[in-house]
Amino acid sequence: MRIALGVVEADAGEVRWDGRPVDLEARRRIGYMPEERGLYPRMTVADQLTYLARLHGLDAARARRSVDTWIERLGLGERRDEEVLKLSLGNQQRVQLAAALVHDPDVLVLDEPFSGLDPVAVDVMSDVLREKCAEGVPVVFSSHQLDLVERLCDRVGIIRAGRMVAVGTVEELRAHAAPRIEIHAPAAPPGWAEALPGVAVLERRDGRTLVELRDGADDQRLLEAALATGPVHEFARRPPSLAELFRHAVSEEGAA
Protein backbone atom coordinates (compact mmCIF):
# COMPACT_ATOMS: atom_id res chain seq x y z
CA MET A 1 0.00 0.00 0.00
CA ARG A 2 2.80 2.39 0.84
CA ILE A 3 4.38 1.62 -2.50
CA ALA A 4 1.10 2.32 -4.27
CA LEU A 5 0.96 5.69 -2.54
CA GLY A 6 4.54 6.48 -3.48
CA VAL A 7 5.70 6.64 0.11
CA VAL A 8 8.12 3.74 -0.35
CA GLU A 9 10.07 2.82 -3.46
CA ALA A 10 9.27 -0.51 -5.07
CA ASP A 11 12.12 -3.06 -5.29
CA ALA A 12 10.56 -4.40 -8.46
CA GLY A 13 7.32 -4.23 -10.39
CA GLU A 14 4.92 -1.42 -11.08
CA VAL A 15 1.67 -0.08 -9.71
CA ARG A 16 -0.88 0.77 -12.38
CA TRP A 17 -4.36 2.23 -12.32
CA ASP A 18 -6.49 2.15 -15.46
CA GLY A 19 -3.51 0.74 -17.30
CA ARG A 20 -1.27 3.68 -16.50
CA PRO A 21 1.49 3.83 -13.91
CA VAL A 22 0.28 5.59 -10.76
CA ASP A 23 1.87 9.03 -10.70
CA LEU A 24 1.33 11.99 -8.40
CA GLU A 25 -1.75 13.06 -10.34
CA ALA A 26 -3.32 9.62 -9.95
CA ARG A 27 -2.32 9.44 -6.30
CA ARG A 28 -4.24 12.61 -5.61
CA ARG A 29 -7.37 10.71 -6.53
CA ILE A 30 -6.66 7.96 -3.99
CA GLY A 31 -8.02 8.09 -0.48
CA TYR A 32 -5.35 6.74 1.83
CA MET A 33 -5.37 5.70 5.44
CA PRO A 34 -1.86 4.81 6.57
CA GLU A 35 -1.37 2.13 9.19
CA GLU A 36 0.59 4.63 11.25
CA ARG A 37 -2.23 7.05 11.84
CA GLY A 38 -1.14 10.60 11.41
CA LEU A 39 -2.76 14.00 11.74
CA TYR A 40 -1.55 17.37 12.96
CA PRO A 41 -2.18 17.11 16.69
CA ARG A 42 -2.64 20.84 17.16
CA MET A 43 -4.99 21.55 14.27
CA THR A 44 -8.73 21.51 14.66
CA VAL A 45 -10.72 18.78 12.95
CA ALA A 46 -12.28 21.12 10.39
CA ASP A 47 -9.05 22.99 9.57
CA GLN A 48 -7.19 19.75 9.21
CA LEU A 49 -9.67 18.19 6.84
CA THR A 50 -9.99 21.37 4.81
CA TYR A 51 -6.23 21.54 4.44
CA LEU A 52 -6.01 17.92 3.28
CA ALA A 53 -8.89 18.40 0.86
CA ARG A 54 -7.13 21.44 -0.62
CA LEU A 55 -3.87 19.52 -0.94
CA HIS A 56 -5.77 16.93 -2.93
CA GLY A 57 -6.81 19.61 -5.38
CA LEU A 58 -10.26 20.68 -4.20
CA ASP A 59 -11.01 24.38 -4.40
CA ALA A 60 -11.93 26.21 -1.20
CA ALA A 61 -15.69 26.02 -1.64
CA ARG A 62 -15.80 22.33 -2.54
CA ALA A 63 -13.38 21.54 0.27
CA ARG A 64 -15.62 23.28 2.79
CA ARG A 65 -18.73 21.47 1.57
CA SER A 66 -17.02 18.11 1.60
CA VAL A 67 -15.59 18.68 5.07
CA ASP A 68 -19.04 19.56 6.39
CA THR A 69 -20.55 16.47 4.79
CA TRP A 70 -18.02 14.06 6.23
CA ILE A 71 -17.88 15.63 9.65
CA GLU A 72 -21.64 15.24 9.82
CA ARG A 73 -21.62 11.75 8.38
CA LEU A 74 -18.97 10.44 10.77
CA GLY A 75 -20.62 11.99 13.81
CA LEU A 76 -17.89 14.52 14.50
CA GLY A 77 -20.19 17.56 14.44
CA GLU A 78 -19.53 18.55 18.04
CA ARG A 79 -15.82 18.08 17.66
CA ARG A 80 -15.24 20.08 14.51
CA ASP A 81 -13.41 22.95 16.21
CA GLU A 82 -11.45 20.86 18.67
CA GLU A 83 -7.80 20.05 18.26
CA VAL A 84 -7.24 16.46 17.18
CA LEU A 85 -4.97 16.02 20.19
CA LYS A 86 -7.97 16.38 22.50
CA LEU A 87 -10.15 13.76 20.81
CA SER A 88 -10.57 10.19 22.01
CA LEU A 89 -8.71 7.54 20.06
CA GLY A 90 -11.93 6.38 18.41
CA ASN A 91 -12.77 9.89 17.26
CA GLN A 92 -9.25 10.40 15.99
CA GLN A 93 -9.78 7.32 13.85
CA ARG A 94 -12.95 8.79 12.46
CA VAL A 95 -11.08 11.94 11.54
CA GLN A 96 -8.48 9.76 9.90
CA LEU A 97 -11.16 8.07 7.83
CA ALA A 98 -12.63 11.45 6.95
CA ALA A 99 -9.15 12.47 5.83
CA ALA A 100 -9.14 9.57 3.40
CA LEU A 101 -12.61 10.38 2.09
CA VAL A 102 -12.71 14.15 2.09
CA HIS A 103 -11.50 14.65 -1.48
CA ASP A 104 -14.06 12.25 -2.91
CA PRO A 105 -11.43 9.78 -4.09
CA ASP A 106 -11.69 7.40 -7.05
CA VAL A 107 -9.97 4.62 -5.12
CA LEU A 108 -9.70 3.91 -1.42
CA VAL A 109 -6.59 2.30 0.03
CA LEU A 110 -6.95 1.69 3.74
CA ASP A 111 -4.33 0.06 5.92
CA GLU A 112 -6.02 -1.66 8.88
CA PRO A 113 -8.99 0.73 8.88
CA PHE A 114 -10.81 -1.15 11.65
CA SER A 115 -8.05 -1.30 14.21
CA GLY A 116 -8.76 0.81 17.24
CA LEU A 117 -12.42 1.43 16.38
CA ASP A 118 -15.28 1.02 18.82
CA PRO A 119 -18.15 -1.20 17.62
CA VAL A 120 -20.29 1.78 16.60
CA ALA A 121 -17.44 3.20 14.57
CA VAL A 122 -16.88 -0.21 13.00
CA ASP A 123 -20.49 -0.15 11.81
CA VAL A 124 -20.13 3.39 10.46
CA MET A 125 -16.90 2.45 8.74
CA SER A 126 -18.46 -0.70 7.23
CA ASP A 127 -21.43 1.28 5.95
CA VAL A 128 -19.20 3.89 4.42
CA LEU A 129 -17.07 1.27 2.70
CA ARG A 130 -20.13 -0.55 1.35
CA GLU A 131 -21.59 2.70 0.12
CA LYS A 132 -18.37 3.74 -1.60
CA CYS A 133 -18.23 0.32 -3.16
CA ALA A 134 -21.79 0.69 -4.43
CA GLU A 135 -20.78 4.03 -5.98
CA GLY A 136 -18.19 2.13 -7.95
CA VAL A 137 -15.18 3.20 -5.93
CA PRO A 138 -12.79 0.28 -5.52
CA VAL A 139 -11.87 -0.21 -1.89
CA VAL A 140 -8.69 -2.04 -0.96
CA PHE A 141 -8.08 -2.58 2.70
CA SER A 142 -5.96 -4.74 4.92
CA SER A 143 -7.23 -6.19 8.15
CA HIS A 144 -6.78 -8.91 10.69
CA GLN A 145 -10.42 -8.74 11.75
CA LEU A 146 -11.35 -11.61 9.47
CA ASP A 147 -15.00 -11.82 10.40
CA LEU A 148 -15.37 -8.27 9.07
CA VAL A 149 -13.39 -9.13 5.97
CA GLU A 150 -15.64 -12.12 5.38
CA ARG A 151 -18.74 -9.95 5.67
CA LEU A 152 -17.52 -7.03 3.58
CA CYS A 153 -15.17 -8.21 0.91
CA ASP A 154 -15.79 -9.40 -2.62
CA ARG A 155 -12.28 -10.63 -3.00
CA VAL A 156 -9.78 -11.62 -0.39
CA GLY A 157 -6.07 -12.05 -0.66
CA ILE A 158 -3.96 -13.70 1.98
CA ILE A 159 -0.41 -12.48 2.25
CA ARG A 160 2.32 -14.39 3.93
CA ALA A 161 5.86 -13.07 4.21
CA GLY A 162 5.22 -10.55 1.46
CA ARG A 163 3.69 -13.00 -1.02
CA MET A 164 0.08 -13.44 -1.99
CA VAL A 165 -0.58 -17.09 -1.05
CA ALA A 166 -4.30 -17.14 -1.86
CA VAL A 167 -6.62 -14.83 -3.68
CA GLY A 168 -10.29 -14.99 -4.69
CA THR A 169 -13.77 -14.69 -3.27
CA VAL A 170 -14.31 -16.27 0.10
CA GLU A 171 -16.21 -19.07 -1.67
CA GLU A 172 -13.34 -19.71 -4.04
CA LEU A 173 -10.92 -19.88 -1.17
CA ARG A 174 -13.23 -22.35 0.55
CA ALA A 175 -13.50 -24.45 -2.56
CA HIS A 176 -9.74 -24.87 -2.51
CA ALA A 177 -9.72 -25.83 1.12
CA ALA A 178 -10.19 -29.43 2.22
CA PRO A 179 -13.84 -30.13 3.18
CA ARG A 180 -14.65 -30.35 6.87
CA ILE A 181 -17.31 -32.54 8.36
CA GLU A 182 -18.75 -32.56 11.84
CA ILE A 183 -20.19 -35.84 13.09
CA HIS A 184 -22.35 -36.21 16.20
CA ALA A 185 -22.06 -39.86 17.17
CA PRO A 186 -22.31 -40.08 20.99
CA ALA A 187 -21.39 -43.77 21.22
CA ALA A 188 -18.21 -43.53 19.12
CA PRO A 189 -15.08 -44.60 21.01
CA PRO A 190 -12.02 -42.37 20.97
CA GLY A 191 -9.89 -42.85 17.91
CA TRP A 192 -12.72 -44.24 15.78
CA ALA A 193 -11.94 -42.01 12.81
CA GLU A 194 -8.18 -41.64 13.04
CA ALA A 195 -7.45 -44.87 11.21
CA LEU A 196 -9.46 -43.99 8.12
CA PRO A 197 -7.31 -42.99 5.11
CA GLY A 198 -7.29 -39.28 4.29
CA VAL A 199 -9.15 -38.30 7.43
CA ALA A 200 -7.61 -35.89 9.92
CA VAL A 201 -9.36 -35.32 13.22
CA LEU A 202 -9.31 -31.69 14.17
CA GLU A 203 -11.39 -31.71 17.31
CA ARG A 204 -13.35 -34.06 19.59
CA ARG A 205 -15.75 -32.89 22.27
CA ASP A 206 -18.99 -34.23 23.79
CA GLY A 207 -19.36 -37.00 21.24
CA ARG A 208 -18.84 -34.54 18.41
CA THR A 209 -15.91 -34.99 16.06
CA LEU A 210 -14.66 -32.47 13.52
CA VAL A 211 -12.61 -33.96 10.73
CA GLU A 212 -10.96 -32.73 7.60
CA LEU A 213 -10.99 -34.87 4.45
CA ARG A 214 -7.69 -34.74 2.61
CA ASP A 215 -6.53 -36.04 -0.73
CA GLY A 216 -10.11 -36.54 -1.95
CA ALA A 217 -11.02 -38.97 0.80
CA ASP A 218 -14.53 -40.36 0.50
CA ASP A 219 -17.08 -38.93 2.91
CA GLN A 220 -19.32 -41.98 2.49
CA ARG A 221 -16.63 -44.21 3.97
CA LEU A 222 -16.48 -41.81 6.90
CA LEU A 223 -20.26 -42.03 7.33
CA GLU A 224 -20.13 -45.84 7.27
CA ALA A 225 -17.41 -45.85 9.89
CA ALA A 226 -19.46 -43.47 12.02
CA LEU A 227 -22.61 -45.63 11.75
CA ALA A 228 -20.58 -48.65 12.74
CA THR A 229 -19.96 -47.04 16.15
CA GLY A 230 -23.66 -46.62 16.92
CA PRO A 231 -26.28 -43.91 16.26
CA VAL A 232 -25.28 -40.85 14.23
CA HIS A 233 -27.42 -37.80 15.03
CA GLU A 234 -25.67 -35.37 12.76
CA PHE A 235 -23.35 -35.58 9.79
CA ALA A 236 -22.76 -32.15 8.26
CA ARG A 237 -20.33 -30.18 6.19
CA ARG A 238 -18.85 -27.25 8.08
CA PRO A 239 -17.52 -24.54 5.78
CA PRO A 240 -14.29 -23.22 7.26
CA SER A 241 -14.33 -19.64 8.44
CA LEU A 242 -11.98 -17.17 6.82
CA ALA A 243 -9.90 -17.28 9.96
CA GLU A 244 -9.43 -21.01 9.48
CA LEU A 245 -8.64 -20.56 5.83
CA PHE A 246 -6.10 -17.94 6.80
CA ARG A 247 -4.47 -20.16 9.40
CA HIS A 248 -4.39 -22.96 6.90
CA ALA A 249 -2.93 -20.90 4.08
CA VAL A 250 -0.27 -19.44 6.31
CA SER A 251 0.77 -22.73 7.91
CA GLU A 252 0.65 -24.63 4.63
CA GLU A 253 3.07 -22.20 3.14
CA GLY A 254 5.24 -22.53 6.20
CA ALA A 255 5.32 -26.30 5.82
CA ALA A 256 6.05 -26.19 2.10
Place this chain on the structure above:
Amino acid sequence: MSAWETIRLVAAREVRVRAASRATRIGTLVLVLAIVALVVVIALVSGSGSAAKVAFTPPTGALAQPLAVSAGLLGQEVETSTVADEAAGERQVRDGAVDALVAGTAQEPRIVVDEELGDTLRAALLAVARQQALDRAVQALGGDPAAVNRDVDAVRLEVVALDPHDPEHDERLVVGTIVGVLIYVALLTYGPIVAQGVVEEKTSRVVELLLSTIRAWQLMAGKVLGIGLVGLVQFVLLIAAGVIAGVATGVLTLPASVAAGTIAWAVAWYLLGYAVYALLFAAAGALVSRQEDVSSATLPLIMVIIVPYVIGISVLPGDPGNRLVAILSLVPLFAPTLMPIREAMGEAAAWELVLATGLTLATIALLVRGAGRVYVNAVLRTGARVRLREALGRA
Protein backbone atom coordinates in the same frame (compact mmCIF):
# COMPACT_ATOMS: atom_id res chain seq x y z
CA MET B 1 -2.71 21.49 -9.37
CA SER B 2 0.66 23.10 -9.95
CA ALA B 3 3.67 22.73 -7.69
CA TRP B 4 3.45 26.39 -6.74
CA GLU B 5 -0.11 26.05 -5.71
CA THR B 6 0.81 23.12 -3.49
CA ILE B 7 3.67 25.07 -1.96
CA ARG B 8 1.37 28.03 -1.42
CA LEU B 9 -1.15 25.82 0.41
CA VAL B 10 1.57 24.38 2.65
CA ALA B 11 2.99 27.84 3.33
CA ALA B 12 -0.47 29.23 4.05
CA ARG B 13 -1.03 26.53 6.65
CA GLU B 14 2.26 27.40 8.35
CA VAL B 15 1.37 31.08 8.41
CA ARG B 16 -2.09 30.35 9.80
CA VAL B 17 -0.80 28.03 12.50
CA ARG B 18 2.03 30.36 13.55
CA ALA B 19 -0.04 33.51 13.42
CA ALA B 20 -2.72 31.87 15.55
CA SER B 21 -0.21 30.64 18.09
CA ARG B 22 -0.04 32.62 21.29
CA ALA B 23 3.70 32.10 21.51
CA THR B 24 4.23 34.02 18.28
CA ARG B 25 1.90 36.85 19.23
CA ILE B 26 3.19 37.27 22.76
CA GLY B 27 6.77 36.92 21.57
CA THR B 28 6.30 39.65 18.98
CA LEU B 29 4.62 41.94 21.49
CA VAL B 30 7.40 41.43 24.03
CA LEU B 31 10.08 42.12 21.44
CA VAL B 32 8.32 45.27 20.19
CA LEU B 33 7.99 46.55 23.75
CA ALA B 34 11.62 45.65 24.45
CA ILE B 35 12.88 47.57 21.45
CA VAL B 36 10.74 50.63 22.24
CA ALA B 37 11.93 50.48 25.85
CA LEU B 38 15.52 50.23 24.66
CA VAL B 39 15.16 53.32 22.48
CA VAL B 40 13.53 55.25 25.32
CA VAL B 41 16.34 54.25 27.68
CA ILE B 42 18.91 55.40 25.14
CA ALA B 43 17.04 58.68 24.81
CA LEU B 44 17.07 59.19 28.57
CA VAL B 45 20.71 58.20 29.03
CA SER B 46 22.07 60.25 26.15
CA GLY B 47 20.31 63.18 27.82
CA SER B 48 19.95 65.23 24.67
CA GLY B 49 17.17 67.77 25.14
CA SER B 50 17.22 67.46 28.90
CA ALA B 51 17.68 71.11 29.77
CA ALA B 52 18.72 72.12 33.27
CA LYS B 53 16.09 74.24 34.97
CA VAL B 54 17.36 77.17 36.95
CA ALA B 55 15.20 79.63 38.87
CA PHE B 56 16.20 83.17 39.76
CA THR B 57 15.00 85.47 42.53
CA PRO B 58 14.23 89.04 41.38
CA PRO B 59 17.62 90.43 42.63
CA THR B 60 19.56 87.86 40.58
CA GLY B 61 17.31 88.01 37.52
CA ALA B 62 20.00 89.86 35.56
CA LEU B 63 22.16 86.71 35.64
CA ALA B 64 19.65 84.58 33.73
CA GLN B 65 20.71 85.67 30.26
CA PRO B 66 24.50 85.41 30.84
CA LEU B 67 24.02 81.95 32.39
CA ALA B 68 22.14 80.68 29.35
CA VAL B 69 25.00 81.91 27.16
CA SER B 70 27.82 80.48 29.23
CA ALA B 71 26.03 77.15 29.71
CA GLY B 72 25.43 77.03 25.96
CA LEU B 73 29.19 77.26 25.40
CA LEU B 74 29.56 74.21 27.63
CA GLY B 75 26.91 72.31 25.66
CA GLN B 76 24.30 72.48 28.39
CA GLU B 77 20.86 73.85 27.67
CA VAL B 78 19.30 75.90 30.44
CA GLU B 79 15.70 76.85 31.01
CA THR B 80 15.46 79.87 33.22
CA SER B 81 12.54 81.09 35.26
CA THR B 82 11.89 83.74 37.87
CA VAL B 83 10.36 83.13 41.30
CA ALA B 84 8.76 85.69 43.64
CA ASP B 85 11.19 85.18 46.50
CA GLU B 86 13.76 82.81 47.89
CA ALA B 87 11.27 80.75 49.89
CA ALA B 88 9.18 80.03 46.79
CA GLY B 89 12.34 79.09 44.90
CA GLU B 90 13.47 76.71 47.64
CA ARG B 91 10.13 74.98 47.53
CA GLN B 92 10.53 74.43 43.80
CA VAL B 93 14.01 73.02 44.33
CA ARG B 94 12.71 70.67 46.99
CA ASP B 95 9.85 69.53 44.70
CA GLY B 96 12.28 68.91 41.89
CA ALA B 97 10.52 71.46 39.66
CA VAL B 98 13.88 73.20 39.13
CA ASP B 99 17.43 71.91 39.42
CA ALA B 100 18.88 74.99 41.05
CA LEU B 101 17.84 78.34 42.50
CA VAL B 102 20.06 81.40 42.18
CA ALA B 103 19.45 83.55 45.27
CA GLY B 104 21.43 86.25 47.06
CA THR B 105 22.40 89.24 44.94
CA ALA B 106 23.75 89.63 41.44
CA GLN B 107 27.09 90.56 43.01
CA GLU B 108 27.17 87.65 45.42
CA PRO B 109 24.88 84.92 44.12
CA ARG B 110 24.09 81.94 46.32
CA ILE B 111 23.09 78.67 44.66
CA VAL B 112 20.46 76.49 46.31
CA VAL B 113 20.21 72.90 45.14
CA ASP B 114 18.48 69.82 46.45
CA GLU B 115 21.47 67.48 46.81
CA GLU B 116 24.36 68.66 44.71
CA LEU B 117 25.20 70.95 41.82
CA GLY B 118 26.04 69.27 38.51
CA ASP B 119 29.56 69.90 37.19
CA THR B 120 28.51 71.60 33.98
CA LEU B 121 26.03 73.84 35.68
CA ARG B 122 28.60 74.67 38.37
CA ALA B 123 31.16 75.64 35.73
CA ALA B 124 28.60 77.77 33.91
CA LEU B 125 27.51 79.56 37.06
CA LEU B 126 31.11 80.08 38.13
CA ALA B 127 31.90 81.58 34.72
CA VAL B 128 28.97 83.98 35.07
CA ALA B 129 29.99 85.01 38.59
CA ARG B 130 33.60 85.57 37.49
CA GLN B 131 32.42 87.57 34.51
CA GLN B 132 30.39 89.76 36.82
CA ALA B 133 33.43 90.26 39.07
CA LEU B 134 35.60 90.99 36.02
CA ASP B 135 33.10 93.52 34.66
CA ARG B 136 33.07 95.32 38.01
CA ALA B 137 36.86 95.35 38.12
CA VAL B 138 37.09 96.72 34.58
CA GLN B 139 34.55 99.36 35.48
CA ALA B 140 36.48 100.27 38.65
CA LEU B 141 39.58 100.77 36.53
CA GLY B 142 37.60 103.14 34.30
CA GLY B 143 37.33 100.79 31.34
CA ASP B 144 34.31 99.71 29.26
CA PRO B 145 33.35 96.14 30.18
CA ALA B 146 31.38 95.72 26.91
CA ALA B 147 34.46 96.58 24.83
CA VAL B 148 36.64 94.24 26.88
CA ASN B 149 34.12 91.48 26.48
CA ARG B 150 34.00 91.94 22.72
CA ASP B 151 37.77 91.57 22.55
CA VAL B 152 37.68 88.53 24.81
CA ASP B 153 34.89 86.94 22.77
CA ALA B 154 36.89 87.43 19.60
CA VAL B 155 39.47 84.93 20.80
CA ARG B 156 39.06 81.63 18.97
CA LEU B 157 40.70 78.27 19.51
CA GLU B 158 41.89 76.65 16.36
CA VAL B 159 41.52 72.87 16.60
CA VAL B 160 43.19 70.47 14.18
CA ALA B 161 41.72 66.98 14.55
CA LEU B 162 44.04 64.29 13.24
CA ASP B 163 41.24 61.70 13.30
CA PRO B 164 38.02 63.70 13.33
CA HIS B 165 35.14 62.29 15.30
CA ASP B 166 32.24 61.16 13.12
CA PRO B 167 29.17 62.80 14.65
CA GLU B 168 27.12 59.79 13.56
CA HIS B 169 29.60 57.32 15.01
CA ASP B 170 27.84 56.60 18.30
CA GLU B 171 24.44 56.41 16.71
CA ARG B 172 25.64 54.02 14.03
CA LEU B 173 27.16 51.87 16.73
CA VAL B 174 23.82 51.63 18.49
CA VAL B 175 21.86 51.02 15.29
CA GLY B 176 24.36 48.35 14.22
CA THR B 177 24.11 46.61 17.54
CA ILE B 178 20.31 46.61 17.46
CA VAL B 179 20.18 45.35 13.88
CA GLY B 180 22.61 42.58 14.83
CA VAL B 181 20.53 41.56 17.83
CA LEU B 182 17.34 41.49 15.76
CA ILE B 183 18.77 39.26 13.05
CA TYR B 184 20.44 37.05 15.60
CA VAL B 185 17.22 36.61 17.58
CA ALA B 186 15.21 36.03 14.39
CA LEU B 187 17.58 33.28 13.19
CA LEU B 188 17.66 31.62 16.58
CA THR B 189 13.87 31.75 16.78
CA TYR B 190 12.77 30.74 13.33
CA GLY B 191 15.49 28.22 12.47
CA PRO B 192 14.54 25.91 15.34
CA ILE B 193 10.84 26.45 14.57
CA VAL B 194 11.46 24.98 11.11
CA ALA B 195 13.22 21.97 12.65
CA GLN B 196 10.42 21.47 15.16
CA GLY B 197 7.79 21.75 12.46
CA VAL B 198 9.53 19.03 10.45
CA VAL B 199 9.82 16.77 13.48
CA GLU B 200 6.21 17.44 14.46
CA GLU B 201 5.12 16.04 11.11
CA LYS B 202 7.39 13.04 11.58
CA THR B 203 6.32 12.30 15.17
CA SER B 204 2.64 12.63 14.38
CA ARG B 205 3.17 10.54 11.21
CA VAL B 206 1.07 12.99 9.28
CA VAL B 207 3.98 13.23 6.89
CA GLU B 208 3.02 9.90 5.32
CA LEU B 209 -0.46 11.15 4.57
CA LEU B 210 0.94 14.39 3.14
CA LEU B 211 3.55 12.71 1.01
CA SER B 212 0.94 10.47 -0.56
CA THR B 213 -0.39 13.57 -2.34
CA ILE B 214 2.45 16.07 -2.50
CA ARG B 215 6.16 15.76 -3.04
CA ALA B 216 8.63 16.03 -0.18
CA TRP B 217 10.40 19.04 -1.66
CA GLN B 218 7.10 20.87 -1.98
CA LEU B 219 6.36 20.22 1.68
CA MET B 220 9.80 21.43 2.67
CA ALA B 221 9.63 24.51 0.47
CA GLY B 222 6.16 25.45 1.71
CA LYS B 223 7.22 25.05 5.31
CA VAL B 224 10.37 27.12 4.90
CA LEU B 225 8.54 29.87 3.00
CA GLY B 226 5.58 30.00 5.38
CA ILE B 227 7.64 30.22 8.54
CA GLY B 228 10.00 32.68 6.85
CA LEU B 229 7.08 34.93 5.99
CA VAL B 230 5.91 34.98 9.60
CA GLY B 231 9.47 35.78 10.66
CA LEU B 232 9.72 38.54 8.05
CA VAL B 233 6.53 40.21 9.25
CA GLN B 234 7.79 40.08 12.82
CA PHE B 235 11.20 41.42 11.78
CA VAL B 236 9.69 44.32 9.85
CA LEU B 237 7.36 45.11 12.76
CA LEU B 238 10.32 45.27 15.12
CA ILE B 239 12.31 47.52 12.82
CA ALA B 240 9.30 49.77 12.30
CA ALA B 241 8.78 49.98 16.06
CA GLY B 242 12.46 50.83 16.54
CA VAL B 243 12.44 53.50 13.82
CA ILE B 244 9.20 55.09 15.02
CA ALA B 245 10.39 55.12 18.62
CA GLY B 246 13.78 56.45 17.51
CA VAL B 247 12.31 59.30 15.51
CA ALA B 248 9.70 60.12 18.16
CA THR B 249 12.29 60.37 20.93
CA GLY B 250 14.77 62.20 18.75
CA VAL B 251 17.39 59.46 19.20
CA LEU B 252 17.47 58.56 15.54
CA THR B 253 19.05 61.42 13.66
CA LEU B 254 20.85 59.56 10.87
CA PRO B 255 20.19 60.96 7.40
CA ALA B 256 17.20 59.24 5.83
CA SER B 257 19.29 57.74 3.02
CA VAL B 258 21.70 56.10 5.47
CA ALA B 259 18.86 54.81 7.63
CA ALA B 260 16.96 53.45 4.62
CA GLY B 261 20.09 51.69 3.36
CA THR B 262 20.69 50.12 6.73
CA ILE B 263 17.08 48.95 7.01
CA ALA B 264 17.11 47.52 3.48
CA TRP B 265 20.32 45.63 4.20
CA ALA B 266 18.98 44.41 7.53
CA VAL B 267 15.88 42.98 5.84
CA ALA B 268 18.00 41.52 3.03
CA TRP B 269 20.32 39.84 5.51
CA TYR B 270 17.45 38.51 7.52
CA LEU B 271 16.10 36.89 4.34
CA LEU B 272 19.48 35.52 3.28
CA GLY B 273 20.30 34.27 6.76
CA TYR B 274 16.90 32.74 7.22
CA ALA B 275 17.11 30.94 3.87
CA VAL B 276 20.50 29.45 4.74
CA TYR B 277 19.54 28.37 8.21
CA ALA B 278 15.95 27.31 7.51
CA LEU B 279 17.20 24.82 4.92
CA LEU B 280 19.83 23.52 7.32
CA PHE B 281 17.36 23.29 10.19
CA ALA B 282 14.80 21.49 8.00
CA ALA B 283 17.39 18.87 7.06
CA ALA B 284 18.53 18.52 10.67
CA GLY B 285 14.93 18.09 11.79
CA ALA B 286 14.29 15.42 9.18
CA LEU B 287 17.09 13.30 10.63
CA VAL B 288 15.34 12.72 13.96
CA SER B 289 11.93 11.39 14.87
CA ARG B 290 11.34 12.64 18.39
CA GLN B 291 10.98 16.14 19.77
CA GLU B 292 13.56 15.29 22.45
CA ASP B 293 16.20 14.76 19.79
CA VAL B 294 15.63 18.05 18.02
CA SER B 295 17.91 20.06 20.26
CA SER B 296 20.86 17.71 19.90
CA ALA B 297 20.42 17.56 16.13
CA THR B 298 20.25 21.33 15.80
CA LEU B 299 22.92 22.21 18.37
CA PRO B 300 25.77 22.46 15.84
CA LEU B 301 23.71 24.90 13.76
CA ILE B 302 22.86 26.99 16.79
CA MET B 303 26.54 27.18 17.67
CA VAL B 304 27.34 28.31 14.13
CA ILE B 305 24.89 31.18 14.63
CA ILE B 306 25.98 32.08 18.15
CA VAL B 307 29.78 31.94 18.00
CA PRO B 308 30.49 34.43 15.18
CA TYR B 309 27.78 36.74 16.46
CA VAL B 310 29.25 36.79 19.96
CA ILE B 311 32.72 37.47 18.53
CA GLY B 312 31.31 40.26 16.37
CA ILE B 313 29.21 41.90 19.04
CA SER B 314 32.03 41.89 21.56
CA VAL B 315 34.70 43.15 19.17
CA LEU B 316 32.89 45.55 16.83
CA PRO B 317 31.62 48.24 19.25
CA GLY B 318 35.18 48.84 20.45
CA ASP B 319 36.87 48.25 17.11
CA PRO B 320 34.44 48.54 14.20
CA GLY B 321 37.19 48.08 11.63
CA ASN B 322 38.45 44.78 13.07
CA ARG B 323 40.11 42.67 10.37
CA LEU B 324 39.17 39.25 11.74
CA VAL B 325 35.49 40.15 11.93
CA ALA B 326 35.70 41.72 8.47
CA ILE B 327 36.95 38.40 7.11
CA LEU B 328 34.42 36.36 9.08
CA SER B 329 31.63 38.57 7.78
CA LEU B 330 32.34 37.35 4.26
CA VAL B 331 31.81 33.68 5.20
CA PRO B 332 28.30 32.69 4.08
CA LEU B 333 27.20 31.07 7.35
CA PHE B 334 28.50 33.99 9.42
CA ALA B 335 27.65 36.86 7.10
CA PRO B 336 23.94 37.12 8.02
CA THR B 337 24.69 38.20 11.59
CA LEU B 338 28.00 40.04 11.06
CA MET B 339 27.60 41.89 7.77
CA PRO B 340 24.50 43.92 8.70
CA ILE B 341 26.23 45.08 11.91
CA ARG B 342 29.27 46.22 9.94
CA GLU B 343 27.05 47.83 7.34
CA ALA B 344 25.07 49.71 9.97
CA MET B 345 28.32 50.87 11.58
CA GLY B 346 29.38 52.18 8.20
CA GLU B 347 32.36 49.84 8.01
CA ALA B 348 31.34 47.53 5.19
CA ALA B 349 32.68 48.46 1.76
CA ALA B 350 30.34 48.03 -1.19
CA TRP B 351 32.45 45.22 -2.65
CA GLU B 352 32.31 43.38 0.66
CA LEU B 353 28.52 43.58 0.72
CA VAL B 354 28.27 42.39 -2.86
CA LEU B 355 30.76 39.56 -2.32
CA ALA B 356 29.10 38.35 0.88
CA THR B 357 25.65 38.49 -0.73
CA GLY B 358 26.87 36.55 -3.75
CA LEU B 359 28.57 33.89 -1.66
CA THR B 360 25.50 33.49 0.52
CA LEU B 361 23.22 33.18 -2.51
CA ALA B 362 25.52 30.52 -3.93
CA THR B 363 25.40 28.69 -0.60
CA ILE B 364 21.62 28.82 -0.64
CA ALA B 365 21.60 27.28 -4.11
CA LEU B 366 23.84 24.47 -2.86
CA LEU B 367 21.73 23.97 0.24
CA VAL B 368 18.51 23.76 -1.74
CA ARG B 369 20.03 20.66 -3.34
CA GLY B 370 21.95 19.23 -0.38
CA ALA B 371 19.55 19.95 2.44
CA GLY B 372 16.64 19.14 0.15
CA ARG B 373 18.15 15.74 -0.54
CA VAL B 374 18.73 15.00 3.12
CA TYR B 375 15.18 16.02 3.90
CA VAL B 376 13.61 13.96 1.13
CA ASN B 377 15.61 10.88 2.06
CA ALA B 378 15.17 11.11 5.79
CA VAL B 379 11.72 12.53 6.34
CA LEU B 380 9.86 9.23 6.00
CA ARG B 381 12.29 7.25 8.10
CA THR B 382 11.11 7.00 11.65
CA GLY B 383 12.76 5.41 14.62
CA ALA B 384 16.48 5.78 15.13
CA ARG B 385 18.24 8.95 14.13
CA VAL B 386 19.22 8.89 10.47
CA ARG B 387 22.93 9.33 9.85
CA LEU B 388 23.75 12.37 7.77
CA ARG B 389 25.94 10.46 5.36
CA GLU B 390 23.20 7.92 4.79
CA ALA B 391 20.65 10.64 4.09
CA LEU B 392 23.00 12.37 1.68
CA GLY B 393 24.08 9.17 -0.01
CA ARG B 394 20.87 7.58 -1.16
CA ALA B 395 19.73 9.18 -4.35
